[in-house]
Amino acid sequence: MRISLVAGAPNGKACNDCAIRDFGVCAALDKTDLRELEHLSRHVRFASCETVFAQEEMTTSVYNLLEGVLRLYKLLPDGRRQIVGFVLPGDFLGMPISVRHSFSADAIGAVTVCRLSRTAFARYTENKPHLLRRINELAVRELSQARDHMVLLGRRSAAEKVATFLIGWRDRLVQLNGPSTTVALPMNRQDIADFLGLTIETVSRTFTKLERDHVIGVLPGSVYLLDPARAEAMAAA
Numbered sequence: 668m669r670i671s672l673v674a675g676a677p678n679g680k681a682c683n684d685c686a687i688r689d690f691g692v693c694a695a696l697d698k699t700d701l702r703e704l705e706h707l708s709r710h711v712r713f714a715s716c717e718t719v720f721a722q723e724e725m726t727t728s729v730y731n732l733l734e735g736v737l738r739l740y741k742l743l744p745d746g747r748r749q750i751v752g753f754v755l756p757g758d759f760l761g762m763p764i765s766v767r768h769s770f771s772a773d774a775i776g777a778v779t780v781c782r783l784s785r786t787a788f789a790r791y792t793e794n795k796p797h798l799l800r801r802i803n804e805l806a807v808r809e810l811s812q813a814r815d816h817m818v819l820l821g822r823r824s825a826a827e828k829v830a831t832f833l834i835g836w837r838d839r840l841v842q843l844n845g846p847s848t849t850v851a852l853p854m855n856r857q858d859i860a861d862f863l864g865l866t867i868e869t870v871s872r873t874f875t876k877l878e879r880d881h882v883i884g885v886l887p888g889s890v891y892l893l894d895p896a897r898a899e900a901m902a903a904a
């Protein structure tokens with residue numbers, strides 16, 4: 668099954684027919700649970716660059732991304748932006764234990780989310796240990812990704828950082844759409860720079876160098892992995 672990164676209008680399908688059901692928090696739910704969840708959820712579309720929620724806002728909703736890509740970022744006291752992650756279909760945002768959002772989320776291109784009231788979702792999870800286990804699994808995965816990101820921001824070269832980003836992003840897309848040597852990059856170079864703690868000039872030079880060294884081929888909105896083994900070796904360095 669191929670999951671679209673480009674959002675269309677909500678199709679109104681029931682939760683049982685949701686294309687990302689098996690990838691997200693809903694994987695823990697049976698048909699009866701899903702019918703109950705349908706009454707609590709609403710599909711909401713956001714335009715490109717529109718904010719889904721903002722840093723320090725009260726957490727009034729939780730979200731499952733259905734289509735498109737979100738960027739998560741924190742604004743530093745001096746106004747700089749640090750991107751802390753990119754969200755793909757099936758990812759769950761706004762854990763009900765959080766009183767305020769610790770980061771902002773906005774759309775890279777049009778997105779569609781499944782939005783639920785935080786309070787209603789918290790009630791819904793009561794007496795559903797299978798769902799709570801799934802939420803815990805997602806929280807552990809998120810913590811692992813945060814730790815990996817801390818290492819990535821540490822003492823690694825620009826080429827190693829870019830290679831690590833490309834391989835990590837490829838692996839996440841593979842989980843949704845299966846193997847491919849073409850890696851879609853809906854985010855722009857500034858987004859990648861803000862994620863890797865680099866300048867946009869350094870990211871652009873690094874892409875050019877990797878292309879010149881025949882590690883990647885740069886395409887509009889994507890890259891082609893000419894030498895995946897070499898890119899993986901750089902990412903593992």
